[in-house]
Amino acid sequence: MNWEPLVERLAFGNKRRELSSCLGLYFSPETIYIAETRLAKDGKLAVDHLVRIPVPVPEGKAGALATGTLNTKFLTENQRLGALIRQSMSQIRWNSKHVMVTLSHHLGLLRYFTMPGIERRFWKSAVPVEAKKYIPIPLDQLRYDYQVVPLPADAGGRSRQGALVAVTQKQNLASISAMLEGLGLTVAGMEVAPCSVLKLWQTLGKGSQAGPYCQVHFDGGSVRILVADRGFPVFFREVFLGAEANISDQRKVDLGGCVAFAQKQLGVGAISQIWLSGSGANLSVWKDAFSRSLSLPVMLQDTPALLGIKGGDWGGYAAIGASLHFQASSAMTLDLGDVGRSSDEEKQTARDLLVAGGGLTALFLILGLFKLGLYEFRARELHSLQRNAEIEAVFQNKIPEEINGMFKSMREQLDLTKEICAENRILAVDIIKDIVDSLPEKVWVVKFSFERPVRNSSTVPGTLTIEGRAVGETKSVEQDMASQFQDRLMKTPVLAKSYPDIKLSVSGDAAATSEPVASLNPDALAEKQESRTSFTLTANARAR
Numbered sequence: 001m002n003w004e005p006l007v008e009r010l011a012f013g014n015k016r017r018e019l020s021s022c023l024g025l026y027f028s029p030e031t032i033y034i035a036e037t038r039l040a041k042d043g044k045l046a047v048d049h050l051v052r053i054p055v056p057v058p059e060g061k062a063g064a065l066a067t068g069t070l071n072t073k074f075l076t077e078n079q080r081l082g083a084l085i086r087q088s089m090s091q092i093r094w095n096s097k098h099v100m101v102t103l104s105h106h107l108g109l110l111r112y113f114t115m116p117g118i119e120r121r122f123w124k125s126a127v128p129v130e131a132k133k134y135i136p137i138p139l140d141q142l143r144y145d146y147q148v149v150p151l152p153a154d155a156g157g158r159s160r161q162g163a164l165v166a167v168t169q170k171q172n173l174a175s176i177s178a179m180l181e182g183l184g185l186t187v188a189g190m191e192v193a194p195c196s197v198l199k200l201w202q203t204l205g206k207g208s209q210a211g212p213y214c215q216v217h218f219d220g221g222s223v224r225i226l227v228a229d230r231g232f233p234v235f236f237r238e239v240f241l242g243a244e245a246n247i248s249d250q251r252k253v254d255l256g257g258c259v260a261f262a263q264k265q266l267g268v269g270a271i272s273q274i275w276l277s278g279s280g281a282n283l284s285v286w287k288d289a290f291s292r293s294l295s296l297p298v299m300l301q302d303t304p305a306l307l308g309i310k311g312g313d314w315g316g317y318a319a320i321g322a323s324l325h326f327q328a329s330s331a332m333t334l335d336l337g338d339v340g341r342s343s344d345e346e347k348q349t350a351r352d353l354l355v356a357g358g359g360l361t362a363l364f365l366i367l368g369l370f371k372l373g374l375y376e377f378r379a380r381e382l383h384s385l386q387r388n389a390e391i392e393a394v395f396q397n398k399i400p401e402e403i404n405g406m407f408k409s410m411r412e413q414l415d416l417t418k419e420i421c422a423e424n425r426i427l428a429v430d431i432i433k434d435i436v437d438s439l440p441e442k443v444w445v446v447k448f449s450f451e452r453p454v455r456n457s458s459t460v461p462g463t464l465t466i467e468g469r470a471v472g473e474t475k476s477v478e479q480d481m482a483s484q485f486q487d488r489l490m491k492t493p494v495l496a497k498s499y500p501d502i503k504l505s506v507s508g509d510a511a512a513t514s515e516p517v518a519s520l521n522p523d524a525l526a527e528k529q530e531s532r533t534s535f536t537l538t539a540n541a542r543a544r
Helices: 004-012 074-089 120-131 170-182 193-203 247-253 255-265 283-294 303-307 314-323 344-384 389-395 400-420 428-438 475-489 510-514 522-530
Strands: 023-027 031-039 045-054 098-103 108-116 142-151 160-169 186-192 213-219 222-229 232-240 274-279 298-300 443-450 463-470 501-508 533-540
Touching: 023 193, 023 314, 031 074, 031 314, 045 074, 045 303, 045 314, 074 170, 098 170, 098 193, 098 314, 108 120, 108 186, 108 193, 108 232, 120 142, 120 160, 142 170, 160 170, 160 186, 160 232, 170 186, 186 193, 193 213, 193 222, 193 232, 193 314, 213 255, 213 283, 213 314, 222 255, 232 255, 247 283, 255 283, 274 283, 283 298, 389 400, 428 443, 428 475, 443 475, 463 475, 475 501, 475 533
Parallel strands: 023 098, 098 186, 213 274, 274 298
Antiparallel strands: 023 031, 031 045, 108 160, 142 160, 213 222, 222 232, 443 463, 463 533, 501 533
8 A cells, every 4th residue: 555645645734736637738849739638537538628839939049949858948938938828828718727747858858767676765865876877967957856666576586676767957947837927827747748648648548558568659750659568658769750751761760679678678578569649651551560570469549539639749649648647547656846745854754753653642542441441440349349337337427537537547557567567577586596696605694675666656766775794804804795795796687787786885893893802702702703894785776
């Protein structure tokens, strides 16, 4: 599916308004054609108006305006040309003010070539570089547009693609736009004549077959050869033989060489048939000659009869094909006018923004569905609860503040219960074990107490108190033993973690140290030594 039109409409709105119809205007230094057509629902084409305007050559400029490729001098006379067009259009009532311009070979050039298949993001740089090989004028001086045609892989399995490129001088678009604005007309687009004529052949049903085919058109001594494949003009050649094309000029036309070149160099498949059209030549003779030389069926096409007009030539058919731009579907999208078209950078930015927006939309949709499912689950859970008369009696006749106070008190009691009964609470047996394991030899505990704090239950932290005694050779040794006990406690796994800051205070019995040892019996001496040094360890619990 082609997403480009949808992206362009969503991102930029209807920048390029799709018209129901438009006029077709063919420009060449020799002749100007204006056409207006109607395409019925059944596909029948009717030509409402087809006006031919000969372009007189100013004195002293004979041949200067009508020769050369990608001519710009012709359109510098836009005031003179505008007057000619105004005079011709003023005699007829036209139903549209929009004009699709198509250019002759003097003003526009069409080239088709094949190249290795590359990603779309590289087309903008790769296609112009490849086109320089086939266009003899620097592209920076030209207005150009291209269209990439997908092709099947070659015999080696390598991907490839075709590129259709149309060019004109930059000045031509400005000159034509200014001329038509002066006539009260608007340029709806610009293309080259081979694309316009192919569009006409396709509308008439002569180029609708899927396989490649060839169209040869005679306008007196001017011969145009067009090879189409997949709805695109892949080969176009113009041969000018003078006033009339004689069968003796068959080698100059070289239709067989044109077909062979298209097949070998452009990857065109086998030509299914050849259509022959035009005037000013013995088409029956040419039909037999082409059929014998190529061994292909050659069909005659009476274009004026199909269009319901008396006669016509290449320029008139190009103008008619240009007027079908908004009426008939076509694979070709080339537009040198670039009217209302978004650039590749704008389209890429729009695609990125649309993708990002789609991703965010999908994310919010998923979140919304999740919330909806969660709501439904909780709603079913709520509806599954049964009413309890005892609970209703507790809250009966209470105002909201009283109920909130009851809930607050219940939460506090629940938190206290969780704190006291928690699996990771500090056990008294663990603290006692740390104290016993830390006692040095000849040091004992007389009394200890500790308060374990409960979170949020009091502003006073828990405390630890250990009272004990030490017996050593001297009082200083006993003080060292108490300090050693303190150090060991600060390294225990449970007590030190709960009570990190343990402080030591030591006191002594003066009477026990001053009385002579010799005057005491052994029991009294032992009692005095035990009471000589006492210590107290205190600590506050870690804040929780």
